[in-house]
Amino acid sequence: MKIRYTASIILFLVISYCRAQTIIPIETKDFAMVFQTDSQNRLWNVYFGKKLDNKSDYQQIDKHYYFPSSNAGMYNAAYTPSGTWNLSEPALQVKHFDGNLSTELHFVNVETQIKNEETITKIELTDPVYKLTVVLNYKVWSNLNVVEQWTDITNNENGTIELGKYASANLYFTNKDFYLTHFQGEYLKEMQPTEEKLTQGIKTIESKLGTRAMLLGTPNFIVSFESPQDEDNGLVLLGQLAWSGNYKIDFEIDSYKNLRLIAGINPYESNYSLKKEETFKTPSLIYSISNKGTGLASRQLQSWAKKYRVLDGEGDRLTLLNNWEATYFDFNESKLSKLFKDTKDLGLDLFLLDDGWFGNKYPRNNDDAGLGDWQENRKKLPNGLGYLVKEAKKNKVKFGIWIEPEMVNPESELFKNHPEWVIKQPERPAKLYRNQMVLDLTNPEVQNFVFNIVDTLFTQNPEIAFIKWDCNAVIYNAYSVYQQQNGIPQTHLYVDYVLGLYKVLERIREKYPKVPMMLCSGGGGRADYEFLKYFTEFWPSDDTDPIERIFLQWNYSYFFPAITMDCHVTNWGNQPVKLKVDVASMGKLGFDVDVSHMDGKDLDFTKRAIKNYNGFKHMVLHGEQYRLASPYENPFAALMYVEENQSQAIMFNYLSSNRFMERVTKRPIKLKGLHNDKKYRVKEINLYPDTKSTIDETAVYSGNFLMTVGINPEIDVKRTSVVLLINEVE
Missing domain, CATH: 2.60.40.1180 (Golgi alpha-mannosidase II)
Known part of the structure; x- marks a missing residue:
C-alpha cells in the first residue's frame, strides 16, 4: 500500500492547519517523534515521547515549548544543514557545484508506504536555491518500538557536488537530564561500558580505524532519560549505527540542556563527491525505545534482529569443535582426522579447520606469510580439502573452514604479483598490523578475487558447511592505486572500501544463501546489523576466559540476540570446565580444546552438558x-x-x-x-x-x-x- 501526502492535504499521518504548517508524526506502538514545518517551510523536530491517542493533538505541541535558537542557529532542525544561519553542529555539509558552502533545506512532501509489519515514511527536503534533494527515511516496526533511519542525498545540480558531512540521523530530545552509556575497549577488552551524565557541549564516540571498529570502541549506545539506566524502569533509547567502517556519533547538550544526537559515517578524510543525478544512501541508525528500561529495549531489538535482520535469525545453529587451540598452525591430515573423531565423540555438529591450511611457496606456518595464497598446503594436506570433507562426513560431522580474504601478507605470491591491490601510501614505508595489510576492495578486480576465494571453496568442495571469516588488520596509510588511476578522490577510500565489501557479500549470498558464516575479526571487531544481513553470527572477543566472558556477553546482549554470539570453551583461564561450559552455553556453544588432554570427569561432564545444551538451546537461541x-x-x-x-x-x-x-x-x-x-x-x-x-x-x-x-x-x-x-x- 502506498500513500502520498503534500503540505496541503490532511490525511492519516499528516495534519495541516491554518498557517499551512505540516505535522508529521513517526509513530510506534508506544512512542511518537513529531516534525512540524514553520511559516518558511523549514522542518523542525518538535516532540519525542509517548504517543498521543488523538493525532489532532500533535498540532498543539509546539506552542507549549519555548526554545528560541537565534544565538546558535537550528537546534531542533529535522536535518541540520550548514553554512547559512545555523551555527550548531550540522548533519549535512555540502560544497555545491559552483563552490558555495551554504545549504538550506525546505519541506517538499512526505510519502508513507505500509508493507506487512513495516511502515516507511519518506520526508523530502530540498534546497530552494540549489537542486539538492534530501530524503529522510524512517522504517518503523510498530509493535517492537524499533526504528531504522537513514538519509538519501541526491545531486540534481548542474555539476559535481562534494559532501563534507552526511549523517544518517539527526534526533532531538527535550527531556531534562540525559545519561549516555557507550562501550569502549581494546583488544581482549572489547565492549567495556561507561555511563556518564551528559553536560553542555559535545560528547563524541567514533572510529578512524577503517576496519575492526570495535578494537577501540563500538557504534552501540544507550541513552537514558531523566535518570541513569535501569534494567526494568525508565525511558531509554538503545541504538546502533549499522556501518562496518568509520563512524561518528555526536551527543550534544545545547544551551537549553536538550540533547541533539547526530550519527553517521565519520567525515574524517571522507569528503564524498556526487556527480549530477547520483544519490548517496547513508547507513542506518537502528534504535529501540522503551519506557520500561534496558531490559525491554534489548528484548525488542533482539526480537527485531532475529525476525527481520540477521541471516537465518529464526533458524538453528551448529555446535562445533575448532582445532585452533589444539594445534595452532601445526597440523596434518592425521591430527585432523583424530579431531573429527573427537568432534563426533563429544556430540558436536561440525569441525572447523582454522588458520594455517594454505600457502605453498610461502607456507602458512605462522602469521607472517602465506595470507592471500588460498591453495591447500601440499605438505600439510597432500590430499586437499576434499579429503578432509569426506573424512569428516565418515565421522558423521560437518566440515567448516577459516578464511581471511580481505588481507594479505607481504610474504605471499599475491602481494608479489599484485602490490597495486594493497592499500598503501606510495611514498611511505609500509605499516603492518599482525604482519599483514589490507586489500583494496574499492577495486572491482579485488572484489572479484575475494568473491572467487569463497566461490572456489564451494565449487571444489560443495559440502563445506561453515565459513569463519576473519579480519585482523586496520587501515594504515590510506591510499588506493585504483582510485588514483580512475580519477576517484582518495577521500572516497574509507567509504568505498566498506561498500565494496558489501558488494562481495551480496554476491556470495546470492549464490550461497544458506551457508552459515561467522564474523571473526581479531576479537569483537565487526558486529553490526549491516554485516549481520550476510552473517549468521559473530565472535565477541578473543578473550575466552569465562569470568571475562560473563561481562562481555552481558554487554553484547543489550544489542544482540544470543543466536548471533559465538561462545567457546577454551584453555583460557584456570576455572573449572563446568564454569567454562555453563558460561559458553548462554550463546551459540563451541569448543577450542584438545580433547585428548581432558581428564575423565571433565570429559564425561562435557559430553553430558552438550547433550543438555541440545535439549535447551531452542530457548537460548529463540527465547526472550x-x-x-x-x-x-x-x-x-x-x-x-x-x-x-x-x-x-x-x-x-x-x-x-x-x-x-x-x-x-x-x-x-x-x-x-x-x-x-x-x-x-x-x-x-x-x-x-x-x-x-x-x-x-x-x-x-x-x-x-x-x-x-x-x-x-x-x-x-x-x-x-x-x-x-x-x-x-x-
Missing part, C-alpha cells in the same frame, strides 16, 4: 532474554531465557568474583518473564560428576512466587556456576 542480576552490581551474574509460551525457561547463574565468600547468593534472585498463574518445578542440570544439587526438585512454585520472591541458586566458591531448568507443571 531477561537479565536478572548484574555482575557489575553483585559478585555474581544471573540471566534467563524464557520460551514464548512461558512453559519453560533456562536460568544461568555464575560466580563473577574470585573474592572468598562462604555463600555468594545470600538472597533469592527474582525471576522474570514467567506466567504469573502457572506452576513450575525447578531442576538443576549440568551437574559435575559425583556432585549433588542443593535445589529441591520436588517443590512446586507459582510464577508469581518465582517473580516476586525468587529462588536462591546457592552460588558459592564450590558452586561457581548453576544452571536451572524451569518447567511448567501440568
